[in-house]
Amino acid sequence: MAEVMNIANETPEVTEAAPLQDELTITPKALEEINNIKKANNLPDDFGLRVGVKGGGCSGFTYTLAFDSQSREGDRVLDKDGVKVYVDSKSLFYLAGITLDFTDGLNGRGFVFNNPNATHTCGCGNSFSV
DSSP, X not given: OOOOOOOTTXXXXXXXXXXXXXXXXXXXXXXXXXXXXXXXXXXXXXOEEEEXXXXXXXXXXXXXXXXXXXXXXXXXXEEETTEEEEEOTTTHHHHXXXXXXXEEETTEEEEEEEOTTOSEEOTTSSEEEO
């Protein structure tokens, strides 16, 4: 017989939000391409990838990717298999749970954001809304 536990009178434990380290996934293929781009552009190993969100696009927000030499005030700095990833505080909410991938198939070549929080995306896949 399964044990039934009454938790209605218990006070839930307050915990911090899960760290973005666990919520932002970068696939091995995307990490490989990030490192290839850094090498092709002679960027130092300590340069990191800045991942963000900005207003714009036909659905409301667009993703941004750029290389940066250092973190900025308010950034969350992550380490993804040796690649530094910088995320500004305003983008954290929109990037929770995403997977950054890289594709080089018949439909094109580039980075792809798989965002489970997006409620709408545009036809070209470059903008989204939540």
